[in-house]
Amino acid sequence: xxxxxxxxxxxxxxxxxxxxxxxxxxxxxxxxxxxxxxxxxxxxxxxxxxxxxxxxxxxxxxxxxxxxxxxxxxxxxxxxxxxxxxxxxxxxxxxxxxxxxxxxxxxxxxxxxxxxxxxxxxxxxxxxxxxxxxxxxxxxxxxxxxxxxxxxxxxxxxxxxxxxxxxxxxxxxxxxxxxxxxxxxxxxxxxxxxxxxxxxxxxxxxxxxxxxxxxxxxxxxxxxxxxxxxxxxxxxxxxxxxxxxxxxxx
Amino acid sequence: xxxxxxxxxxxxxxxxxxxxxxxxxxxxxxxxxxxxxxxxxxxxxxxxxxxxxxxxxxxxxxxxxxxxxxxxxxxxxxxxxxxxxxxxxxxxxxxxxxxxxxxxxxxxxxxxxxxxxxxxxxxxxxxxxxxxxxxxxxxxxxxxxxxxxxxxxxxxxxxxxxxxxxxxxxxxxxxxxxxxxxxxxxxxxxxxxxxxxxxxxxxxxxxxxxxxxxxxxxxxxxxxxxxxxxxxxxxxxxxxxxxxxxxxxxxxxxxxxxxxxxxxxxxxxxxxxxxxxxxxxxxxxxxxxxxxxxxxxxxxxxxxxxxxxxxxxxxxxxxxxxxxxxxxxxxxxxxxxxxxxxxxxxxxxxxxxxxxxxxxxxxxxxxxxxxxxxxxxxxxxxxxxxxxxxxxxxxxxxxxxxxxxxxxxxxxxxxxx
Numbered sequence: 227x228x229x230x231x232x233x234x235x236x237x238x239x240x241x242x243x244x245x246x247x248x249x250x251x252x253x254x255x256x257x258x259x260x261x262x263x264x265x266x267x268x269x270x271x272x273x274x275x276x277x278x279x280x281x282x283x284x285x286x287x288x289x290x291x292x293x294x295x296x297x298x299x300x301x302x303x304x305x306x307x308x309x310x311x312x313x314x315x316x317x318x319x320x321x322x323x324x325x326x327x328x329x330x331x332x333x334x335x336x337x338x339x340x341x342x343x344x345x346x347x348x349x350x351x352x353x354x355x356x357x358x359x360x361x362x363x364x365x366x367x368x369x370x371x372x373x374x375x376x377x378x379x380x381x382x383x384x385x386x387x388x389x390x391x392x393x394x395x396x397x398x399x400x401x402x403x404x405x406x407x408x409x410x411x412x413x414x415x416x417x418x419x420x421x422x423x424x425x426x427x428x429x430x431x432x433x434x435x436x437x438x439x440x441x442x443x444x445x446x447x448x449x450x451x452x453x454x455x456x457x458x459x460x461x462x463x464x465x466x467x468x469x470x471x472x473x474x475x476x
Numbered sequence: 477x478x479x480x481x482x483x484x485x486x487x488x489x490x491x492x493x494x495x496x497x498x499x500x501x502x503x504x505x506x507x508x509x510x511x512x513x514x515x516x517x518x519x520x521x522x523x524x525x526x527x528x529x530x531x532x533x534x535x536x537x538x539x540x541x542x543x544x545x546x547x548x549x550x551x552x553x554x555x556x557x558x559x560x561x562x563x564x565x566x567x568x569x570x571x572x573x574x575x576x577x578x579x580x581x582x583x584x585x586x587x588x589x590x591x592x593x594x595x596x597x598x599x600x601x602x603x604x605x606x607x608x609x610x611x612x613x614x615x616x617x618x619x620x621x622x623x624x625x626x627x628x629x630x631x632x633x634x635x636x637x638x639x640x641x642x643x644x645x646x647x648x649x650x651x652x653x654x655x656x657x658x659x660x661x662x663x664x665x666x667x668x669x670x671x672x673x674x675x676x677x678x679x680x681x682x683x684x685x686x687x688x689x690x691x692x693x694x695x696x697x698x699x700x701x702x703x704x705x706x707x708x709x710x711x712x713x714x715x716x717x718x719x720x721x722x723x724x725x726x727x728x729x730x731x732x733x734x735x736x737x738x739x740x741x742x743x744x745x746x747x748x749x750x751x752x753x754x755x756x757x758x759x760x761x762x763x764x765x766x767x768x769x770x771x772x773x774x775x776x777x778x779x780x781x782x783x784x785x786x787x788x789x790x791x792x793x794x795x796x797x798x799x800x801x802x803x804x805x806x807x808x809x810x811x812x813x814x815x816x817x818x819x820x821x822x823x824x825x826x827x828x829x830x831x832x833x834x835x836x837x838x839x840x841x842x843x844x845x846x847x848x849x850x851x852x853x854x855x856x857x858x859x860x861x862x863x864x865x866x867x868x869x870x871x872x873x874x875x876x877x878x879x880x881x882x883x884x885x886x887x888x889x890x891x892x893x
Contacts, residue, residue, distance in 0.1 A: 274838075298838060298842050299846045303844050314835050316857060318857025319840075324845070325843075367857075388843075
């Protein structure tokens with residue numbers, strides 16, 4: 227589904243990703259871990275097409291298409307979803323409107339008919355309930371006045387409505403208390419499906435107690451320096467990152 | 477010379493003592509020059525030239541008032557309407573709310589200076605208003621009174637003076653619609669003075685969409701008594717040269733003023749908002765929030781003066797002005813001006829100028845919204861905040877439409893939060 231080859235990317239002239247390779251197949255959950263500043267969030271943002279990041283070389287294929295050639299909105303319509311580390315508050319733009327416009331844009335790209343307001347509300351209410359969100363949120367501005375935890379829940383809620391084929395989660399666990407973390411993890415787990423893949427960027431092993439990954443990768447210095455299964459995450463939790471970095475340097 | 481032409485045209489008309497005084501002031505001081513601090517960024521000559529030309533010629537009445545009214549009414553369910561054509565109140569075409577009368581008066585309360593040329597447009601209005609009226613609210617007036625101001629014809633000058641008296645504990649809501657009246661060029665001056673009694677409330681909204689080559693001068697001066705509230709919204713989208721002077725005086729304990737403004741300019745439009753809030757008495761409150769979107773080679777001026785008088789302790793004032801510059805050639809000159817002669821006051825102010833927030837843009841795009849639509853949504857949302865707490869649904873809807881109409885190809889009205 228996703229093939230990243232020798233990806234180099236920089237921000238403001240500083241190279242952050244330095245030849246990253248990663249292959250993700252449908253049905254898989256990949257966790258990307260690594261020390262601060264290793265390029266985890268850069269990877270998530272580059273995949274979603276944020277224009278502060280420039281790709282200097284390498285390629286990313288998504289469903290066989292050149293992902294890097296697409297605008298952010300085209301990537302979303304092609305089935306890629308980025309759950310933001312810091313979801314943006316947009317007062318004045320209604321949550322319901324944004325989500326319905328987003329869903330209809332995705333549906334149009336999939337060749338499905340547009341949903342009426344009534345049909346949309348039915349889906350939205352159902353999914354909100356499973357995310358234990360206050361239905362009143364729908365009538366507010368996008369993320370307006372939401373707490374950190376509510377914003378993260380809203381991201382996963384949006385994801386569950388849009389049903390993307392590739393979910394990229396950027397530090398979705400950061401700033402969540404344990405109850406909120408469980409709700410978010412349940413939301414993600416409910417979306418696990420043989421046709422869907424996840425790339426989860428996280429600093430802590432904690433999230434992986436609730437969302438079990440198929441693969442764990444250590445990102446350091448802009449490259450994946452070690453890959454393994456979920457036991458690697460436990461080992462990192464117990465021993466920190468230094469030993470991996472040392473082994474990679476050796 | 478424009479001023480001499482104006483005097484020559486007006487002298488034979490005559491009038492009361494206020495008219496002679498205004499003519500004398502105009503004759504000795506003329507229109508403000510660039511060195512006048514209050515007119516530093518805005519040219520007054522176009523007003524003088526237009527007025528001189530218009531006053532010394534007979535412009536034909538060409539406005540099809542009935543057709544314009546029909547169109548206007550088809551877009552709204554506003555029921556209380558006062559029509560002013562060429563500055564003159566048209567009783568026949570109006571439908572006033574219960575308890576409201578619009579009475580012609582000979583002399584309007586005087587405002588401004590008699591020697592500072594910065595007030596030349598006030599003198600012009602005083603000397604040559606087409607109509608002077610008094611509107612009194614004795615109790616809670618419903619519904620909102622929509623005043624429609626139309627020019628009488630192409631290249632015409634329309635001048636109106638309105639004095640509002642809001643009795644203690646009374647309430648009035650007025651919307652001034654400054655319309656183009658189907659002409660391409662006109663000049664309109666609209667001066668409103670208001671006396672707001674103890675515990676009374678006045679909501680004053682002005683939706684200005686004058687002719688594309690229109691000149692607009694408005695002035696709103698209010699005296700606000702104890703525990704009374706004055707809320708203003710100035711929304712400018714029309715006209716080529718627009719100057720609004722807004723002066724609110726908080727004269728007694730716990731008086732409150734809320735000043736909101738939106739300016740939406742493109743091409744070479746020039747919109748100038750000068751506001752002044754006088755905190756005369758202790759424990760008075762003012763909140764001011766002006767936002768604008770400038771495109772093309774448009775230019776805007778914001779000057780927000782807050783004057784806290786001696787003894788006005790416990791003053792609580794906040795002011796904010798934010799402008800989006802959507803073109804490299806657009807320009808805003810923004811200036812907060814605080815003069816404080818009391819202790820124990822809270823006065824906050826802030827001005828920002830910038831482009832759309834790139835992270836918000838990316839967020840919307842990452843949800844499948846294309847960039848053009850995302851840009852429109854954010855532009856719209858930027859102004860939307862100002863009008864979201866207008867309590868009259870129809871007034872809010874009209875203000876909404878006025879904003880949406882200024883965003884090219886905007887179809888996202890349902891996006892309102």
